[in-house]
Amino acid sequence: MSGANTCGMLIRQIHNALEKIVNNQLKAKDLTLSQMTALVEIQKAPAKKLTFKELEKRLSLAQSTTAGLIFRLEQKNLVSVSGDMDDKRIKYVEITPLGEKFCIEAKQEIDHTEKMLLENLSAAERESLLSLLEEIYRTVRKM
Numbered sequence: 001m002s003g004a005n006t007c008g009m010l011i012r013q014i015h016n017a018l019e020k021i022v023n024n025q026l027k028a029k030d031l032t033l034s035q036m037t038a039l040v041e042i043q044k045a046p047a048k049k050l051t052f053k054e055l056e057k058r059l060s061l062a063q064s065t066t067a068g069l070i071f072r073l074e075q076k077n078l079v080s081v082s083g084d085m086d087d088k089r090i091k092y093v094e095i096t097p098l099g100e101k102f103c104i105e106a107k108q109e110i111d112h113t114e115k116m117l118l119e120n121l122s123a124a125e126r127e128s129l130l131s132l133l134e135e136i137y138r139t140v141r142k143m
Helices: 007-027 033-044 052-059 063-075 097-118 123-142
Strands: 049-051 079-083 091-095
Touching (some): 033 052, 033 091, 091 097
C-alpha cells in the first residue's frame, strides 16, 4: 500500500465520490442524501412512523438538524407530523405515500449505482469486499 493512500483515506474518498453521485441523482427530485436517509429510516420503522427523538438517534444528528430535515420533508409532502395525544412534548413523523414512492425510486437508483460500482469485480471479490467492510465497520463501532 502506498504511503499516500491509507485505508481510511480511500474509504473517505470513496464515500465523498458516492455522496456526490447520489446527491446529483437526488437533485432531480429536489432531495438531498440526508433527507433521503431520513425518509428511509422512517420507512423502515414498524409503523412507518417514528418520534423525532427516535429519528434523531437513528441518524446520529442533533435535535435542531433533525427538526430542520423533518420540516423540509414536510414542506415537500413526503412526511407528516403529529403530536402524541397523551404527552404534548412528543412529536411523531410518518412517511406519506409520496415519500414511500420516492424511497422505492431511490432504492432502484442506489441498486443501479452499486451494480455499476462493483461490475468489474468477480462474485467472490464482491463477497470478500462486503465481508471486509462489515468487519471494519464492526471494529469502528467498538472504538
